[in-house]
Amino acid sequence: MDGSRNTAGRLGSVSSGNALELRGVTKMFGALAAISDVTMSVRPGERRAVLGSNGAGKTTLFNCVTGDFLPTSGTIRLFGEDVTAFPAYERIRRGLRRTYQISLLFGGLTVADNVYLACRGVSRGRFSLLRPRRGDVLTSRAAELIEAVHLTAARDSLVANLSYGQQRQLEIALALAGAPRFILFDEPAAGLSPTERQELVAILTGLPGHIGFIIIEHDMDVALRVAESVTMMHNGRIFKEGTPTEIENDPEVQELYLGDGSHAHA
Amino acid sequence: MAVTEQPRVEPGQWNLIERVHPAWWVLGFILLVMPLLANDFWLFQVFGWTFILGMIALSMMFLAGYGGMVSLIQMTVAALGGYMVAILGTSGVAEISQGLPWWVYVPAAILIAAAFGTLVGALAVRTEGIYTIMITLAIASAFFYFARQNYGLFNGYSGFNLVVPPMLFGVDWRGAVPFYYLTLGCAVLSYAAVVYVSRSPFGLALQGVRDNPRRMAALGYSVNAHRIAAYTFASAIAAVGGILLVWQNAQISPGTAGIPAVIDILVIAVVGGIKRPIGPFIGALIYVVLRTFSPDVLLAFGLSGERFKLLIGMGFLIVVFFSPDGVLGLWEKWQARKPRDPLKGGR
Numbered sequence: 001m002d003g004s005r006n007t008a009g010r011l012g013s014v015s016s017g018n019a020l021e022l023r024g025v026t027k028m029f030g031a032l033a034a035i036s037d038v039t040m041s042v043r044p045g046e047r048r049a050v051l052g053s054n055g056a057g058k059t060t061l062f063n064c065v066t067g068d069f070l071p072t073s074g075t076i077r078l079f080g081e082d083v084t085a086f087p088a089y090e091r092i093r094r095g096l097r098r099t100y101q102i103s104l105l106f107g108g109l110t111v112a113d114n115v116y117l118a119c120r121g122v123s124r125g126r127f128s129l130l131r132p133r134r135g136d137v138l139t140s141r142a143a144e145l146i147e148a149v150h151l152t153a154a155r156d157s158l159v160a161n162l163s164y165g166q167q168r169q170l171e172i173a174l175a176l177a178g179a180p181r182f183i184l185f186d187e188p189a190a191g192l193s194p195t196e197r198q199e200l201v202a203i204l205t206g207l208p209g210h211i212g213f214i215i216i217e218h219d220m221d222v223a224l225r226v227a228e229s230v231t232m233m234h235n236g237r238i239f240k241e242g243t244p245t246e247i248e249n250d251p252e253v254q255e256l257y258l259g260d261g262s263h264a265h266a
Numbered sequence: 267m268a269v270t271e272q273p274r275v276e277p278g279q280w281n282l283i284e285r286v287h288p289a290w291w292v293l294g295f296i297l298l299v300m301p302l303l304a305n306d307f308w309l310f311q312v313f314g315w316t317f318i319l320g321m322i323a324l325s326m327m328f329l330a331g332y333g334g335m336v337s338l339i340q341m342t343v344a345a346l347g348g349y350m351v352a353i354l355g356t357s358g359v360a361e362i363s364q365g366l367p368w369w370v371y372v373p374a375a376i377l378i379a380a381a382f383g384t385l386v387g388a389l390a391v392r393t394e395g396i397y398t399i400m401i402t403l404a405i406a407s408a409f410f411y412f413a414r415q416n417y418g419l420f421n422g423y424s425g426f427n428l429v430v431p432p433m434l435f436g437v438d439w440r441g442a443v444p445f446y447y448l449t450l451g452c453a454v455l456s457y458a459a460v461v462y463v464s465r466s467p468f469g470l471a472l473q474g475v476r477d478n479p480r481r482m483a484a485l486g487y488s489v490n491a492h493r494i495a496a497y498t499f500a501s502a503i504a505a506v507g508g509i510l511l512v513w514q515n516a517q518i519s520p521g522t523a524g525i526p527a528v529i530d531i532l533v534i535a536v537v538g539g540i541k542r543p544i545g546p547f548i549g550a551l552i553y554v555v556l557r558t559f560s561p562d563v564l565l566a567f568g569l570s571g572e573r574f575k576l577l578i579g580m581g582f583l584i585v586v587f588f589s590p591d592g593v594l595g596l597w598e599k600w601q602a603r604k605p606r607d608p609l610k611g612g613r
Binding site: 066067087089101104105107109113116117118120128129130135177178198264 | 465467485
């Protein structure tokens, strides 16, 4: 696997069998190590929660995986292919998606346009000068995604006019555009009402089985309901890995993160 | 209208008529019959020049309004298009001009100018904000000095004279009425192209790149490639404007691409309004009217006619002070002040 990058990429997709594989990933900001020597693998279709207190390095980890940051050292493989040096858009075209902690949507465009852009971004014709025709495949696909995240009524609304919860739902629609194989959800429940959180859980648990994801979430109720495995981070390092039950019952985790055996909100 | 919107067409409706605001039909009719209303000077000098400068400023508007890139290279691209017409076609400088037929030199001029604009774009998209302005201004300045000092290709300080449009269909296209319709047709096509493309997948993605490049990359778009392609599209429009400009003046020299001309395009775009494609044409009309008639007004007040730029500068300051979105922004502010119809919601 440490041979030439191209060979490794071709073989990796067959041999590693992991959707995402990080080996010794470190990201330094000056003298500060935001994440340090992170090694983890996620199987295709696996749903994992990455938990940790603020500053644990969770979002930096996401940024390294998506290509927003280049890691200082280490390698990142996506479906066996070494994507460490790939720009963000190349990783997206290989089936990776993400949502952002703070919604990064296009407020001046409609919901339909936002989702259409996402669908177009991972298909041919990104430079097309021709407007989509009635019945265009991507337009139909965008409509399906809007329905899937329960935003049909707001289809033609400007995104700037949506409620916060609706914007979070739209974020998920953008992540589902194209043919996603692996999604990174960065605090999708942040700022949502209890009802909206239930809706979010329904959307996440209703995702097709072949789509794996990692979710960063401070709401343990949400995280542990949608995830089948958990990775705990602390000070930029992986601290524990296990099933939700194992993590919940781990005394060290309770002391560091959950707080002395008390109930599950961080 | 959103790009993904599916307009509903009821049977028997002529949808185009309904979708276009009546003001546009009135404007279109007036522009079509203008030769019946205006004399040759107005047709050729005022309106012809307005349409040409409007097209060049439109190319700047496309980059700034939809792409968030304020490029000062558009006048230079236009001038290069004009130069190519003189070099590849016919002019008074027979030893340089190649005398190729129009159907070769016109497309070639547009292609060369667009390629130049693309190259500049490839450099400029690596910068943002004030640095984009500076790098495009620097290249514009370099082109001006290069054209002035190069005698083998650009004929140096003198440039080219006797550069006229070809005689097609037995029409002298430099005549006032034909030239009016020629420039009007090109301006309308350019405007329509920008409006259409702004709602195409490419245009929509460009607006996405303007608003949030990081998110666009996370959606699978190559941000820089989109920005460079925007330069190509805008440069093609500027090149057409440059060709018309050289035909109108029947000559081209380094001054056509000089820094004052570069700044004039910026002023035109900003005064008209840089957020909508009609803005550059409004700005161009204001500029041309001021430029054409202000010397007479100044002379009437006992001032030197050369001080017309003072009036243009003051107009620029006033518009920018009261509305960063130019004259169109003033219009929108005025519209917003009108009371709403309590039943229909309109004004």
